Amino acid sequence: MKKYDYLIVGSGLFGSAFARRATDAGRRCLVIDKRPHTGGNLRCESIEGINVHCYGPHIFHTSDREVWDFVNSIVPFRSFINAPVAFYKGRLYNLPFNMNTFTQMWGVITPDQARARIEEQRAEAVAAMQAEGVSEPRNLEEQALLLVGRDVYQKLIKGYTEKQWGRPCTELPPFIIRRLPVRFVFDNNYFNDIWQGIPEGGYNRLTDGLLKGSDILTGVDFFDDRQKWEAIADRIVFTGKIDEYFGYRFGPLQYRTVRFETEVLDTPNHQGVAIVNYTEREVPFTRIIEHKHFEMSHQDVHACPKTVITKEFSSEWKDGMEPFYPVNDEKNNALYGQYKALADAQEKVIFGGRLAEYRYYDMAPLLRRVLDIPID
Ligand code: UDP
Numbered sequence: 001m002k003k004y005d006y007l008i009v010g011s012g013l014f015g016s017a018f019a020r021r022a023t024d025a026g027r028r029c030l031v032i033d034k035r036p037h038t039g040g041n042l043r044c045e046s047i048e049g050i051n052v053h054c055y056g057p058h059i060f061h062t063s064d065r066e067v068w069d070f071v072n073s074i075v076p077f078r079s080f081i082n083a084p085v086a087f088y089k090g091r092l093y094n095l096p097f098n099m100n101t102f103t104q105m106w107g108v109i110t111p112d113q114a115r116a117r118i119e120e121q122r123a124e125a126v127a128a129m130q131a132e133g134v135s136e137p138r139n140l141e142e143q144a145l146l147l148v149g150r151d152v153y154q155k156l157i158k159g160y161t162e163k164q165w166g167r168p169c170t171e172l173p174p175f176i177i178r179r180l181p182v183r184f185v186f187d188n189n190y191f192n193d194i195w196q197g198i199p200e201g202g203y204n205r206l207t208d209g210l211l212k213g214s215d216i217l218t219g220v221d222f223f224d225d226r227q228k229w230e231a232i233a234d235r236i237v238f239t240g241k242i243d244e245y246f247g248y249r250f251g252p253l254q255y256r257t258v259r260f261e262t263e264v265l266d267t268p269n270h271q272g273v274a275i276v277n278y279t280e281r282e283v284p285f286t287r288i289i290e291h292k293h294f295e296m297s298h299q300d301v302h303a304c305p306k307t308v309i310t311k312e313f314s315s316e317w318k319d320g321m322e323p324f325y326p327v328n329d330e331k332n333n334a335l336y337g338q339y340k341a342l343a344d345a346q347e348k349v350i351f352g353g354r355l356a357e358y359r360y361y362d363m364a365p366l367l368r369r370v371l372d373i374p375i376d
Contacts, residue, residue, distance in 0.1 A: 002234050004030045008214070009222045009229070010239030012040020013363055014353035016210035017370040018237050020074070023213040025375040030233060031214045034221040039207035040239075041324070048264055048306045050292045051202035056258055056312065056324070057275060057289050058203060061193040062364035066371060068195045074209035077197035080294055083188035084275035084287075088155045095277065096190050097148050097156070098183040105151055111184035121149025143174035147182055159281035164314045165256060165327065173328055176360070193364075198294050235376065239353040241323060242339045250338045253358060255323035259313040261285075268302045270309055285311040326358045333358075 005027035008015045016038070019029045037043055041055035059082045062068050071077065086093045094100035102114035125145035129135070137143035140161060144153045157177065161169050165176075181192055189196075199206045222229050222240065230236065238245055243253045274293035278285060289310045292301055317323045326332065336358040343351045352369060354361045 002232060004028045004215075004233035006030070006235050006237055007032070007229055007233035008237040008239070009033075010040060010353065010355075011038035011207065011211060011216065011218075012239055012353060013042055013207070013210075014356075014366055014370060015040070015237060015239045016207045017070075017367055018350070018352065018373070019214040020210040020212075021370065021373075022375050027375060029214040030217070031211060032217045032220045032222060032229065034219065036219050038211055038216060038218060039204055041322075042203040042207055044202040044204050046202075047262075047308050049304065050306075050308050051295055052262065052291045052308050052310070053203070053289065053294070054260070055322070056260070057291075057294070058363065059191075059196065059198065059294075060363055061191040061196040062367075063192075063194045064364060064368055067364050067367045070367060070371060071199070071206060075199040075201065075205045077195075078200045078295065079196065080198045081196060082190040082275070083273065084190055084277055085273050086156050086160075086277045086279045087283075088159075088279045092276075093156060094188045095156070096181045096183065096188075097152055098181075098188060099186040100188060101152070101156075105155070114184055117151075118149045121151065122146055124150065137174045139170045140172035140174055140177050141169035144169065144177050147177065156277075156279045160277055160279040160286060162281060163284075163286050165325075166314065166316055167327075167329070171329065173330070175328075202295070234348070236349045238349055238351050239356050241355045242336070242343060242351060242358060245351075245356070246339055246342050250335055253335055253339075254327040254332050255317035255355075256314055256325040256327060257317040257321040258324050259315065261311040261313070263309055265307050265309060266305070267307055268305055270307050285313050287312050323355055326354065326360060328358070328360055 006022050006029045008019050008029055008031040011031050011033040015031060019031055022029050042058055043054045044051040045054050059080060060071065060077065084095045086095050093104045099111060099114060102108050102117065106117055108114045108117060125142065129142060137146055144157045158169055161172065165172055223244065241253070271288060271290050273290070275287055275289055277287045289312070291308050291310070292304060296304065350373060351357060353366060
């Protein structure tokens with residue numbers, strides 16, 4: 001008899017949500033994590049009474065009622081509408097690309113005027129592509145030019161994207177930019193989803209609630225004693241890097257990492273919004289997060305005399321760093337395909353999450369997958 005039904009490697013959102021479902025179904029779970037804490041990149045730390053998103057901002061958004069009910073059954077969510085702002089050469093532009101952005105960019109007043117501007121620039125992009133004999137965008141640059149034209153691309157997309165991904169936009173896949181909405185209404189809500197929010201009291205309450213009832217070991221690396229961990233349970237849920245799981249046998253996949261510089265400032269309100277993206281190439285960081293705006297009302301922001309901000313610097317992942325984003329270009333996706341074929345042949349192992357599925361996942365679709373997995 002093995003001691004556990006499931007060994008769950010990694011206590012991030014995938015691992016902890018799976019643990020909740022398995023535990024609720026009467027299964028015994030052991031969750032191990034190599035970090036000294038649970039929660040993966042959702043981890044928050046309280047600084048000056050403010051919940052700081054230690055591994056980058058997480059805003060939950062979904063139109064899937066079952067997913068929304070699932071997270072709210074663990075901890076109630078407080079409504080938060082993400083409305084980030086872009087900073088480019090001393091001027092601010094609203095995001096996502098909407099009538100406010102177009103007014104700031106061109107001084108246009110009506111949706112028809114904005115459309116006419118974009119159409120004009122889109123026509124240039126179409127003509128350039130036709131000249132090369134292509135009808136579908138081959139890369140992020142062509143996709144962006146088709147979506148919003150050259151002005152928005154040059155000021156709000158190119159520099160930010162090349163900093164974030166460390167590659168020219170001509171070498172990045174088009175789908176990345178399709179995440180961003182383009183709207184001809186005055187609406188700065190970044191997401192199109194019906195429900196959007198942050199757990200009351202921070203994300204640790206969500207992951208702690210998901211992990212309740214499981215045995216947990218932190219500071220434990222699966223790969224340090226693989227045989228022992230593989231023998232401890234009937235099945236494994238693996239949420240780490242899929243290439244590492246298979247001993248990098250086809251070669252390493254590429255990831256991006258993020259370095260965070262966090263400071264406490266002696267002012268109640270530094271930037272007036274949770275996220276400001278610095279879209280020019282010359283500024284070394286991609287964005288500044290001001291954490292208090294995620295959870296505090298306008299009144300509370302000013303009642304709390306200090307603020308905590310984090311600058312994010314993006315770079316290529318190397319061994320020993322935390323992997324954050326998979327680089328889903330053609331080369332890496334093909335390599336992932338080879339690992340996926342091995343993973344599919346593993347009957348007793350479930351691979352899930354950003355690193356194990358090598359996918360640029362948001363939280364809600366990841367939970368959709370967890371909810372769809374049959375618990376044996
Ligand atoms: N993006 C951009 N300018 C911005 C914000 C986003 O060009 O001001 C692009 C960039 O390529 C990024 C993609 O849109 O990788 C998706 O952005 P999102 O905000 O969804 O990224 P995340 O929050 O997941 O890092």
